[in-house]
Amino acid sequence: MKIGGTHYRTIWPESDGAVGIIDQTRLPHAFETLKLSTLEDAAHAIRVMQVRGAPLIGVTAAYGLALALRADASDAGLESAAKTLAATRPTAVNLAWALNEMLTFLRPIAPAERAAAAFAKAAQLADEDVETCRRIGAHGKAIIEDIAKKKDGPVNVLTHCNAGWIACVDWGTALSPIYQAHDAGIPVHVWVDETRPRNQGAALTAFELGAHGVPHTVIADNAGGHLMQHGDVDLCIVGCDRLTAAGDAANKIGTYLKALAAKDNGVPFYFALPLSTIDWTLFDGVRDIPIEERDARELTHMTGRTDGGDIVTVQVTAPGSAGANPAFDVTPARLITGIITERGVSPASREGLAATYPEYARTAA
Numbered sequence: 001m002k003i004g005g006t007h008y009r010t011i012w013p014e015s016d017g018a019v020g021i022i023d024q025t026r027l028p029h030a031f032e033t034l035k036l037s038t039l040e041d042a043a044h045a046i047r048v049m050q051v052r053g054a055p056l057i058g059v060t061a062a063y064g065l066a067l068a069l070r071a072d073a074s075d076a077g078l079e080s081a082a083k084t085l086a087a088t089r090p091t092a093v094n095l096a097w098a099l100n101e102m103l104t105f106l107r108p109i110a111p112a113e114r115a116a117a118a119f120a121k122a123a124q125l126a127d128e129d130v131e132t133c134r135r136i137g138a139h140g141k142a143i144i145e146d147i148a149k150k151k152d153g154p155v156n157v158l159t160h161c162n163a164g165w166i167a168c169v170d171w172g173t174a175l176s177p178i179y180q181a182h183d184a185g186i187p188v189h190v191w192v193d194e195t196r197p198r199n200q201g202a203a204l205t206a207f208e209l210g211a212h213g214v215p216h217t218v219i220a221d222n223a224g225g226h227l228m229q230h231g232d233v234d235l236c237i238v239g240c241d242r243l244t245a246a247g248d249a250a251n252k253i254g255t256y257l258k259a260l261a262a263k264d265n266g267v268p269f270y271f272a273l274p275l276s277t278i279d280w281t282l283f284d285g286v287r288d289i290p291i292e293e294r295d296a297r298e299l300t301h302m303t304g305r306t307d308g309g310d311i312v313t314v315q316v317t318a319p320g321s322a323g324a325n326p327a328f329d330v331t332p333a334r335l336i337t338g339i340i341t342e343r344g345v346s347p348a349s350r351e352g353l354a355a356t357y358p359e360y361a362r363t364a365a
């Protein structure tokens with residue numbers, strides 16, 4: 001997508017063999033790029049959320065493996081680099097998926113040829129992510145279009161966290177349908193949950209939508225239920241970090257509460273995600289999806305820009321109070337209207353997902 005007239009992806013190979021990224025910890029106050037040159041650079045970027053969002057974490061890990069192979073392309077080096085990258089963040093399964101794709105491809109290749117092959121494979125995963133997200137957008141756009149035909153005024157979509165192009169390689173998952181609807185002239189307005197504690201909504205989704213000219217309004221995380229009660233939300237679309245084979249969906253903390261409110265108010269609630277976000281080994285999301293616990297400082301402190309232009313971090317809680325910071329929650333399948341995938345809209349159920357992806361579905365519970 002475009003920033004200031006230039007088309008960007010979120011990750012790209014540099015001419016000197018490094019890998020370029022947008023430093024998402026600086027957005028929306030500054031648009032800065034960084035170069036990743038080593039395995040540790042890539043692992044650090046994922047850990048501190050210079051890159052974040054399930055699909056982008058996966059592609060960054062793929063490039064991280066390629067960077068590691070420049071230093072050590074032995075069998076032991078390959079396996080050890082994959083372990084380091086796999087340990088960076090626990091919830092988004094795209095990380096394990098991408099590493100598995102890379103390992104399966106690279107293990108049979110001779111060490112002398114591995115680094116070049118790894119860069120090519122990572123680039124292929126990045127390209128595939130772009131096309132997958134474009135398709136998710138086309139299927140989701142049809143849902144928005146249907147609603148638009150039945151009402152006057154814009155279709156009001158509520159979204160949580162950031163599942164736009166900067167969470168992927170391009171397009172996004174939850175925001176791709178919105179971009180495609182907007183580009184097709186369908187009137188659309190987005191309620192953007194601020195998404196405490198890291199504020200991915202207020203900082204990143206609002207930044208993206210603003211750059212693309214999509215009408216949007218940032219709301220406090222707690223406002224969604226009230227807006228739904230008053231008929232101000234036509235549908236919710238969110239991204240996903242891990243979907244079980246039975247249709248339970250992990251996403252940024254707070255998503256579950258929005259899905260409950262949507263159910264109570266008859267508002268359709270969709271998750272948008274690619275194949276790489278589905279964990280075919282799990283069936284009970286609340287019990288089995290690992291939930292990342294992040295530093296309580298993300299909760300007790302906030303970073304923003306003063307009117308004078310300085311970027312500052314301030315404490316917002318009473319000094320001495322403890323904070324707990326689970327970063328994701330799980331929305332059970334029964335609260336989900338549908339899963340918008342690159343293959344179409346699937347029911348959030350074991351049978352529905354098995355019909356959408358027959359070659360991946362397992363029979364074991």
Ligand SMILES: CSC[C@@H](O)[C@@H](O)C(=O)COP(=O)(O)O
Nearest residue numbers: 052053054161163167239240252
């Ligand atoms: C297309 S990304 C879907 C999710 O990864 C997104 O909504 C989300 O929860 C991101 O969490 P983050 O902690 O910012 O990586």
